Amino acid sequence: MTTSIDPPAASFKLSMLIYDTRYRSITFQTIALIAFLIFIGWLFNNTAQNLADLGKEPSFGFMTEQAGYDINQRLIDYNSQSTHLRAAFVGLLNTLLIAVLGCITATIVGVLVGVLRLSGNWLIARLMTVYVEMFRNVPVLMWIVLCMAILIESLPSPRDFRGETPEASMMLFDSVAITNRGVYIPEPLFSRGLGDVSVGGVFGISLDLIAVLIVLGAGLYGAAKIRKRADVIQNATGVRPRTWHTRLAVVFVPLIILLVALGFHLGYPALKGFNFQGGTHMRNSLIALWLALSLYTAAFIAEIVRAGILAISGGQTEAAAALGIRPGRIMSLVVLPQALRVIIPPLISQYLNLTKNSSLAIAVGYMDITGTLMGITLNQTGRELETVLMGMLVYLAISLSISSVMNWYNSRVKLVER
Amino acid sequence: MSNTHADTVLFVRDTMLPQQDPPSSTIGAIGWAKENLFSGWINSILTLVSLAFVLFLLAGLLPWLFSPTWSMNSLTECRELLAGDHGACWGVIRERWPQLMFGFYPSEMYWRPVLTIVLLFVAIAPILFAERVPSKLLGFTAIFPFVAVWLLWGGTIWGPLMALLGFVVAYFVFGLADKYLTSALALIAAVVSALIWWGLISPLIEPALSSALPIGLETVDSRQFGGFMLSITIGVTAIMCSLPIGILLALGRQSDLPLVKAICVGFIEFIRGVPLITLLFIASTLLNIFLPPGTNFDIILRVMIMVTLFASAYMAEVIRGGLAALPKGQYEGADSLGLDYWQAQRLIIMPQALKISIPGIVSTFIGVFKDTTLVSIISMFDPLGLANAIRADQSWNGIYWELFIFIGVVFFIFCFSMSRYSMYLERKLQTGH
Numbered sequence: 001m002t003t004s005i006d007p008p009a010a011s012f013k014l015s016m017l018i019y020d021t022r023y024r025s026i027t028f029q030t031i032a033l034i035a036f037l038i039f040i041g042w043l044f045n046n047t048a049q050n051l052a053d054l055g056k057e058p059s060f061g062f063m064t065e066q067a068g069y070d071i072n073q074r075l076i077d078y079n080s081q082s083t084h085l086r087a088a089f090v091g092l093l094n095t096l097l098i099a100v101l102g103c104i105t106a107t108i109v110g111v112l113v114g115v116l117r118l119s120g121n122w123l124i125a126r127l128m129t130v131y132v133e134m135f136r137n138v139p140v141l142m143w144i145v146l147c148m149a150i151l152i153e154s155l156p157s158p159r160d161f162r163g164e165t166p167e168a169s170m171m172l173f174d175s176v177a178i179t180n181r182g183v184y185i186p187e188p189l190f191s192r193g194l195g196d197v198s199v200g201g202v203f204g205i206s207l208d209l210i211a212v213l214i215v216l217g218a219g220l221y222g223a224a225k226i227r228k229r230a231d232v233i234q235n236a237t238g239v240r241p242r243t244w245h246t247r248l249a250v251v252f253v254p255l256i257i258l259l260v261a262l263g264f265h266l267g268y269p270a271l272k273g274f275n276f277q278g279g280t281h282m283r284n285s286l287i288a289l290w291l292a293l294s295l296y297t298a299a300f301i302a303e304i305v306r307a308g309i310l311a312i313s314g315g316q317t318e319a320a321a322a323l324g325i326r327p328g329r330i331m332s333l334v335v336l337p338q339a340l341r342v343i344i345p346p347l348i349s350q351y352l353n354l355t356k357n358s359s360l361a362i363a364v365g366y367m368d369i370t371g372t373l374m375g376i377t378l379n380q381t382g383r384e385l386e387t388v389l390m391g392m393l394v395y396l397a398i399s400l401s402i403s404s405v406m407n408w409y410n411s412r413v414k415l416v417e418r
Numbered sequence: 419m420s421n422t423h424a425d426t427v428l429f430v431r432d433t434m435l436p437q438q439d440p441p442s443s444t445i446g447a448i449g450w451a452k453e454n455l456f457s458g459w460i461n462s463i464l465t466l467v468s469l470a471f472v473l474f475l476l477a478g479l480l481p482w483l484f485s486p487t488w489s490m491n492s493l494t495e496c497r498e499l500l501a502g503d504h505g506a507c508w509g510v511i512r513e514r515w516p517q518l519m520f521g522f523y524p525s526e527m528y529w530r531p532v533l534t535i536v537l538l539f540v541a542i543a544p545i546l547f548a549e550r551v552p553s554k555l556l557g558f559t560a561i562f563p564f565v566a567v568w569l570l571w572g573g574t575i576w577g578p579l580m581a582l583l584g585f586v587v588a589y590f591v592f593g594l595a596d597k598y599l600t601s602a603l604a605l606i607a608a609v610v611s612a613l614i615w616w617g618l619i620s621p622l623i624e625p626a627l628s629s630a631l632p633i634g635l636e637t638v639d640s641r642q643f644g645g646f647m648l649s650i651t652i653g654v655t656a657i658m659c660s661l662p663i664g665i666l667l668a669l670g671r672q673s674d675l676p677l678v679k680a681i682c683v684g685f686i687e688f689i690r691g692v693p694l695i696t697l698l699f700i701a702s703t704l705l706n707i708f709l710p711p712g713t714n715f716d717i718i719l720r721v722m723i724m725v726t727l728f729a730s731a732y733m734a735e736v737i738r739g740g741l742a743a744l745p746k747g748q749y750e751g752a753d754s755l756g757l758d759y760w761q762a763q764r765l766i767i768m769p770q771a772l773k774i775s776i777p778g779i780v781s782t783f784i785g786v787f788k789d790t791t792l793v794s795i796i797s798m799f800d801p802l803g804l805a806n807a808i809r810a811d812q813s814w815n816g817i818y819w820e821l822f823i824f825i826g827v828v829f830f831i832f833c834f835s836m837s838r839y840s841m842y843l844e845r846k847l848q849t850g851h
Contacts, residue, residue: 019600137837
């Protein structure tokens with residue numbers, strides 16, 4: 001006969017805080033919490049004392065003071081009489097601009113290079129390998145500075161476009177001028193524009209742009225609807241109706257009508273005096289940063305794409321082929337959905353890296369948030385703590401929102417396991 | 419019909435024909451080219467276009483690269499020699515070589531960083547090539563950081579020695595306490611004893627020893643550090659320190675203790691969410707504000723701390739990936755053997771998890787080493803910062819490509835060999851099929 005006996009309910013002894021697993025975790029966590037709080041308190045105490053010694057009480061009042069410096073590349077109205085807050089906002093928009101532009105280009109180049117690295121063509125595959133290794137193993141800061149140097153040193157100056165027999169000429173039917181002061185491209189203009197709408201009195205958004213985006217979005221939505229209906233018909237009858245022309249029409253006809261109604265035309269840059277006037281001026285700093293970040297990140301994206309494609313076993317392709325699916329559809333229905341599951345998470349973390357690397361803009365004088373808030377504003381006001389803290393929070397907010405998108409995607413496409 | 423058949427000879431082959439060579443167009447160079455370069459009209463076009471591109475590039479680049487300007491002393495001399503031709507001006511590399519390597523380190527003491535580099539290779543050899551180098555060298559690896567600090571910065575030998583002795587004290591206290599207490603308590607005792615040594619005992623002994631036995635090297639100021647020496651100093655420190663910190667952070671993130679986990683997650687996500695340059699701004703402007711009034715320590719040390727923290731957060735995520743990839747059975751197996759938490763980590767979990775995460779770890783190392791160039795933005799003279807300084811000189815005003823190419827090639831050599839080494843290590847540790 002065995003009887004199970006409960007252990008005697010021992011009275012609590014102090015040593016049980018360490019030796020009893022029921023209490024040990026609480027003990028350690030309490031110690032950790034106390035140590036952590038002491039550390040934080042120590043930091044706060046030091047900071048407060050140091051700032052008091054320097055006579056700089058922490059305050060964010062300086063953000064509403066006049067900035068007094070110019071920002072040459074900007075998306076919204078800004079002049080040197082504007083506030084530091086507005087300067088920071090201009091910088092933030094510039095950061096987002098370079099991030100979006102860079103991500104798009106890097107993805108296109110990266111996917112292309114990644115696929116070509118798997119090409120059966122020996123020469124192409126080797127060339128792409130050289131490209132990837134060259135960009136991955138050299139610091140991105142060097143690529144940025146190098147691109148800037150190439151743009152400044154090797155492109156013709158606006159002066160070379162003058163005279164009877166100019167040394168340089170404009171490209172694409174005299175619409176694009178590439179100079180060492182930047183690239184001038186045609187700008188969209190509306191002769192019967194709707195004007196701007198002011199958002200909270202802070203900055204204006206062009207109504208024309210909003211109208212174009214709404215019409216484009218509606219068109220794309222309609223096209224997607226038509227495609228869904230085609231899917232339904234195909235599932236019901238086995239015959240897929242031909243829809244591409246209606247879909248194209250749904251997207252483009254309203255858009256063209258709207259553009260004509262608004263009096264859409266392009267404003268071309270033209271040489272006046274010592275420089276080009278008109279058109280949109282993309283400064284060298286923007287282009288150098290864009291080029292360098294895209295090419296650098298594209299090398300990493302190429303490796304991710306290659307790994308994603310290689311991760312899909314050949315059996316998948318063969319099985320799909322055995323079912324009689326055509327090669328193009330094998331790619332879109334079988335390989336790509338699985339490869340994307342492997343590709344997307346590291347791809348998004350590359351986007352994150354690109355966004356963070358865009359803070360190196362300060363090396364070429366592109367005024368992003370690092371250049372405005374943590375650069376000139378910091379130097380002018382001497383508020384190191386506040387500016388750096390705000391800058392970090394902005395980057396943190398951008399990063400966390402991108403990574404929450406990634407987590408949402410991950411949980412959506414995750415393979416459901418037991 | 420039947421007539422013709424009657425005339426034919428019945429023929430049955432009784433021997434095999436000898437095997438024939440494959441058609442000459444499918445073997446050798448021609449066959450290879452046909453298969454790999456011209457396998458279809460699209461491929462042929464691609465090949466020709468890229469061949470033309472490569473040739474065009476080489477035709478432009480090679481004459482430029484091989485220009486006889488090695489002995490020139492200024493850009494104007496180069497231009498006179500080349501007389502209008504395109505050509506690189508390699509004289510800048512020859513003339514500024516010591517500066518690109520050592521920054522503004524006093525030239526009569528170049529032997530110190532050189533010796534440090536040599537010792538660095540001796541110290542990491544037993545780690546990198548464990549089976550070919552006697553493991554006794556690991557003892558030297560342990561004292562190398564202190565030797566390196568003394569060699570590079572100079573000063574009295576007793577400072578680094580006292581710091582080293584603190585670790586020795588901690589080691590012996592841990593050994594002693596481990597017999598009587600749980601390992602966690604022994605660890606706390608060891609840390610406390612080391613802190614007592616550094617904080618109370620060594621400040622008392624050190625001045626006495628320094629005055630009694632003034633052994634030391636001439637002090638070199640941190641501001642004089644520069645060039646690749648600076649990059650390597652910061653990079654190697656961050657690489658060496660970030661691995662253990664990263665392991666601890668990864669374990670903390672996996673921990674069952676919610677508070678420890680929260681602190682680790684918060685730290686990792688914060689560091690990974692901000693660019694390194696903001697952390698360097700903290701190092702250059704803010705760190706002194708966070709520390710007790712009057713503390714003013716070395717800028718290189720401040721940068722090293724921030725780069726190490728930055729690298730640790732990334733390292734932690736890489737190692738967490740390795741931990742997550744281990745099958746649950748490994749953890750359960752370790753538990754069933756009766757191993758406690760640290761024994762299980764040390765003997766079962768970490769060896770496997772680290773092996774899985776080697777590619778990630780090495781690419782983090784490469785990233786850290788590349789990121790050391792960012793210190794040029796807070797006006798330290800790493801190679802890129804020096805390139806600007808050199809360009810500011812009258813005789814080299816306007817020189818770009820030669821410096822960029824040189825710096826890029828050196829970084830490429832370092833990073834590429836690191837990635838090749840990681841491939842070798844992966845192959846060596848491969849135990850699967």
